[in-house]
Amino acid sequence: MRFAIAGVIGAFVLVAAIAVASRLTLSALPEPGQRETFLVSKAKHYLVQRSTGHGVPPPPSDRQAGTKEGEKLFGTECAACHGLSGRNPTDAGRWMYPRAANLASSDAQSYSDQEVFWIIKNGIRFSGMPAFGRVEPDEHIWDLAFYVRTLPKASAAEQPTQGLHVEQAP
Ligand code: HEC
Numbered sequence: 001m002r003f004a005i006a007g008v009i010g011a012f013v014l015v016a017a018i019a020v021a022s023r024l025t026l027s028a029l030p031e032p033g034q035r036e037t038f039l040v041s042k043a044k045h046y047l048v049q050r051s052t053g054h055g056v057p058p059p060p061s062d063r064q065a066g067t068k069e070g071e072k073l074f075g076t077e078c079a080a081c082h083g084l085s086g087r088n089p090t091d092a093g094r095w096m097y098p099r100a101a102n103l104a105s106s107d108a109q110s111y112s113d114q115e116v117f118w119i120i121k122n123g124i125r126f127s128g129m130p131a132f133g134r135v136e137p138d139e140h141i142w143d144l145a146f147y148v149r150t151l152p153k154a155s156a157a158e159q160p161t162q163g164l165h166v167e168q169a170p
Contacts, residue, residue, distance in 0.1 A: 028097035040098070041107060044124065048115050051122070056114045059142050070147025073140055081128060086151040096128040104151040116145040 060066055075084060081093035086103040093100030101108050120141050123131030132141060
């Protein structure tokens with residue numbers, strides 16, 4: 001009896017695995033589905049939160065000066081994928097998979113300061129997000145995290161639209 005049940009479960013798992021595998025593709029062209037985006041986002045937030053508990057140094061006290069430095073660093077280190085405004089990823093960023101995030105989005109901004117620091121320092125595995133811990137000291141990474149925090153407040157008028165076609169109302 002136990003073998004029969006194990007057999008049925010085994011067959012079920014095999015069919016499910018084949019179904020999943022048959023839909024797998026290496027192509028970066030298709031847009032990720034809603035379910036995929038939801039699950040990956042939940043997993044990412046959980047893993048980042050879990051990792052942030054250790055190894056994040058305290059932030060420097062002068063947040064304003066840090067933000068200014070961060071803005072300069074952002075232009076040279078991050079704009080290549082996330083766009084100069086942080087909210088309109090470049091072609092390279094838009095067509096990698098997963099897509100480079102809009103850093104002003106509510107999803108990106110729902111990370112804590114420490115979590116943003118962790119992401120910039122460690123990168124995100126299986127994605128195009130590099131680990132800047134190899135090339136930047138912690139102080140610069142804090143500057144960048146401070147700057148990322150200011151992105152939603154930056155006025156829309158100052159944001160370059162980088163190739164995005166904006167329809168004008170008639
Ligand atoms: C080579 C391309 C590339 C560069 C350069 C890059 N990023 Fe990213 N970044 C990505 C991609 C792709 C993702 C999305 C990863 C994912 O969804 O798993 C991402 C995600 C992020 C996230 C998490 C957002 C979210 O909603 O999950 C933050 C924060 C971030 N990047 C900040 C930065 C900062 C700050 C810099 C510069 C120091 C930078 N990135 C440079 C490609 C890049």
